[in-house]
């Protein structure tokens with residue numbers, strides 16, 4: 001059983017929309033796929049949309065955090081969008097703050113934010 | 121009271137356990153935020169079993185106490201046990217390179233939290249969430 | 253209750269009531285017997301006496317139905333529970349006294365009368381206490397709900413800017429509710445900046461600060477920015493004295509200043525238009 005998360009390219013930006021509950025394998029596969037795609041396309045930014053996700057535990061949070069840090073090392077910027085209120089609350093209560101990441105309400109806002117950031 | 125359980129043997133059982141938890145939480149009448157809290161707590165406990173004890177089980181039970189309704193999660197295994205309970209309850213303590221957020225996180229996510237663990241004699245963690 | 257007692261009470265009802273009113277007027281703490289016109293006192297007292305004796309009949313066991321009726325009506329008098337208790341005490345004392353005077357109670361049957369009285373009075377008292385405490389619990393929970401409703405709504409002020417005024421003491425339960433309303437509101441109102449106004453929060457201790465910091469963090473995760481406004485000088489002092497670190501998020505002394513900053517963050521400003 002191997003599901004892969006599709007990664008789309010739009011100009012200089014990669015767009016990832018996570019549509020279903022992440023299991024551990026998929027999450028790790030995604031990390032690898034994204035880094036490869038970044039390298040291939042020389043993208044400057046990534047938007048990861050989590051709107052349909054209804055919970056994130058510490059493992060997924062770590063994978064996400066790692067993705068963000070690795071992307072940063074590769075010289076690109078990441079915006080996470082669509083974190084649901086319930087997910088945000090549980091993350092905070094877990095003690096996970098995802099400190100150095102840009103966020104936006106939805107994909108559209110996220111792309112705006114990213115483009116402004118890339119122009120600057 | 122009604123009780124259901126999932127044996128944790130493979131990684132997929134973690135997914136099964138949290139799905140069961142979410143369904144039970146929904147049935148018990150918890151709102152979306154509490155559903156997420158309960159699901160997340162179960163995910164943490166199930167993954168710890170998988171990672172540190174190899175196998176074990178998650179039991180989910182509807183409970184009542186003096187007119188209050190709630191959900192009780194029992195995570196038990198016959199693994200190596202936790203040598204220093206105080207340490208694992210600190211934020212950021214991990215023996216596996218994880219965030220070390222699981223144990224202290226579960227305690228914050230749930231209303232009641234109890235660990236019984238002995239070296240070489242397994243670990244049993246009980247966590248309860250009450251409907252307000 | 254035995255027949256003689258019942259008869260004795262019924263025949264001496266007027267006397268009992270009269271003595272009871274007199275004793276009650278000497279009690280402090282309840283305005284009823286001091287400010288009410290006499291005919292109303294008379295009427296209520298008679299009602300009370302009737303209720304008191306309504307569960308006395310030939311059978312020994314008090315009927316639950318009559319006790320419930322008694323309680324329901326007495327609660328409606330609106331007296332303080334201490335006063336109701338006194339009223340019951342005085343009433344039974346007077347009845348006892350009177351029956352003794354009339355030689356219905358004597359040394360020989362004293363013991364059994366004592367038991368009789370217990371069976372009569374105790375259920376009434378218990379029922380009253382029960383009713384009052386249920387009422388208190390209800391009041392407390394209603395007030396809690398009222399407090400929660402009062403102070404946890406997010407108000408959309410401008411496009412992209414919302415304000416949540418916090419009023420009153422923040423405990424853990426309220427903090428959770430505030431957090432939920434705040435985040436749901438941010439998402440549904442599509443707010444990009446939220447101003448958390450703590451002008452109405454009397455004390456900011458480490459616990460409250462911790463909840464505020466958590467709320468701000470969660471707001472950031474859903475994709476908006478949280479600003480803390482309405483920080484009075486004494487609150488600023490306690491925050492610093494307690495060593496609470498609020499460096500990571502923007503704070504402003506007043507809502508106005510916060511609003512200006514929020515407009516700036518969303519690339520807008522208020523401009524004055526010259527009169528024509």
Ligand SMILES: Nc1ncnc2c1ncn2[C@@H]1O[C@H](COP(=O)(O)OP(=O)(O)OP(=O)(O)O)[C@@H](O)[C@H]1O
Pocket residue numbers: 058059062164168169172173197199200201202208213214215216217218219220221222223224243
């Ligand atoms: N069931 C268990 N049996 C044995 N040891 C355990 C068990 N559960 C937890 N531990 C120990 O407690 C430590 C802390 O667990 P915790 O869940 O808090 O963090 P983590 O699993 O290391 O990281 P995270 O959960 O953030 O991914 C673990 O690293 C492990 O050493």
Ligand SMILES: [Mg+2]
Pocket residue numbers: 058164167168218221222223
């Ligand atoms: Mg863990």
